[in-house]
Amino acid sequence: MELKNFVKAKRKAVNLTQPELALKAGVGLRFLRELEQGKDSLRIDKVNQVLKLFGYQVGAVPEIKENEL
Numbered sequence: 001m002e003l004k005n006f007v008k009a010k011r012k013a014v015n016l017t018q019p020e021l022a023l024k025a026g027v028g029l030r031f032l033r034e035l036e037q038g039k040d041s042l043r044i045d046k047v048n049q050v051l052k053l054f055g056y057q058v059g060a061v062p063e064i065k066e067n068e069l
Contacts, residue, residue, distance in 0.1 A: 002038065003035070003038075003047070003058075004035060004036050004037060004038040007032075007035055007036055007050060007051070008036045010054045011036075018032050018033060018036070021050065021053070024053060025049045025050045025052075025053055026049055027046050027049055027050060031043075031046055032050065035047065035050065044058050
């Protein structure tokens with residue numbers, strides 16, 4: 001699942017609006033909107049502030065190569 005979809009689904013599962021989640025996570029509303037829209041470059045520390053509320057964090061994962069699919 002893409003990060004943008006993950007965050008949006010988790011936010012909706014706990015019935016929070018974007019402004020409410022931004023406030024709880026300590027990030028700006030603009031940042032949260034860009035996160036949920038899939039902006040290519042975001043600060044990892046701020047992404048982790050949001051994910052921390054759901055018990056997650058960004059981490060290194062093995063890359064899946066096309067020939068492995």
